[in-house]
Amino acid sequence: MTPVRVRFAPSPTGFLHIGGVRTALFNWLYARQQQGVFILRIEDTDQSRSTDQSIQAIIEGLRWVGLDWDEGPYRQTERMDIYRSHAMNLLEGGQAYWCVCKADELEARRKEAETKGLSPRYDGRCRNLGITQPSGEAALRFKAPQTGQTVVDDLIKGRIVFDNTVLDDLIILRSNGYPTYNFSVVVDDALMHITHVVRGDDHLTNTPRQVPMFQALGFPVPQFGHLPMILGSDKARLSKRHGATSVIAYKDMGYLPEALVNYLARLGWSYGDQELFSRSELIEKFNWKNVQTSAAVFNPEKLLWLNAEYLKTGPPEAVARTLVPFLEQAGLFDPSHPVPQEWLVQLVVLVRERAKTLVDMVEWVKPYFGESVVWEEEAATKFLTPANAPVLRKLLERFVSLSGFSKQAWEEQFKRLVDEEGMKMGQLAQPVRVALTGRTASPGLFDVMEVLGRERTLSRLQQSLARAEAAHA
């Protein structure tokens, strides 16, 4: 058995988008499952559109989702001589020819053909000119087969037959000496011994153009697999107007990479009714057979649900760690009062089932930072009233009389007071909630007290009592 070698080959013309991540993920999963090799290759032969910044963005994105590569990143612009020499081999073998048609002429002819309702293909006028030493600018074209069929046995779509009459004589070397995509991929996939070329569905019709090149070059043809596209809610190809498409945008919005990976894996692949997969489970269970053949609509709500799921079931220590940069950004860290890690973990446990993202979590966690309460005006006006002041005072006195802090003891004391006053739980709980957190919604009151600690619970009660007493009826 030859070892599995797969690759992810993005072009660095922008950030790493969701569709790219899924393509990379499926390749990566297969490589890890088969104990094969996952290669990162940057297809930057388009000088005008490629940027180093994009390469960095791709690398940053892959790292964030934890898709590590075993070889690369290779850059095609560093392999120019290789493509040129293989192109020359084709020329010498009579499988390629010089084309002296000008780019704008080709463009004009293409347009003309289109208006006549014809195929906008190259008409092959230089094919039999036999130019050996072009005097001016010339591009090298591959002599594509014109008869017969090219059969692609796709890992995902099955057997697909293309009539070779639809094939075009593709340019493989531009007049500036740079190879074109369809040629450099073939040379690289062959030379890098790629066993499975797995890419987006949009490359499906590139495959019958590439297969004859493998053959002309004398290389074995790899297996192909074409992943269905990811669409936006309007069923059009996923793009900016559907919301965020950059992976890093998801990082910034407070998503966990595990959640994104889980979501993307399930988008277009399934394993019975299972929805939640750990990374090792994905590696173990992934297979081509259950990859969907049809396009999938990206559903942000389901991703959000998954993220919430990971937030509340993941190890709180890890969640706390990833939360830190978000807390810093929100200015919640006072450098003179470093926050103990274990308190942060406690805080995460306190709020995690209410937050759907880390950004969300910051909001939930805000009331527990700082000595004093910051009230939401509406909440304070409604609950910190002179009418509520006497019972708040009684509660404060009783809490003060309890020496240490124990959740059970304080809860018991609280309920006894409710009983004695003939109140309902909620009648006291809401004012106290506002007194402690400044808000009308919070986790369980006694859990809140525990995280706040005895001193802050008492001081915040005191502070809120003062406001209640001073408020006008």
Added chain:
RNA sequence: GUCCCCAUCGUCUAGCCUGGCCUAGGACGCCGGCCUUUCAAGCCGGCAACACGGGUUCGAAUCCCGUUGGGGACACCA
């Protein structure tokens, strides 16, 4: 225009290959209820789909043909 791919709840999907177990299952979302000190979470329940038309068959979501619809490709982009 030509070629290629695709078609199950609003969305992701199971089932399709190897027809009967499908009165079509799960998940997200939505709606209702329970729980409850608030908000969540959790639990229970509900709404909701085999694109259409022909075949084949005792029987079709499943096999075949056609139609329609959606997507992709047709660059000296990748």
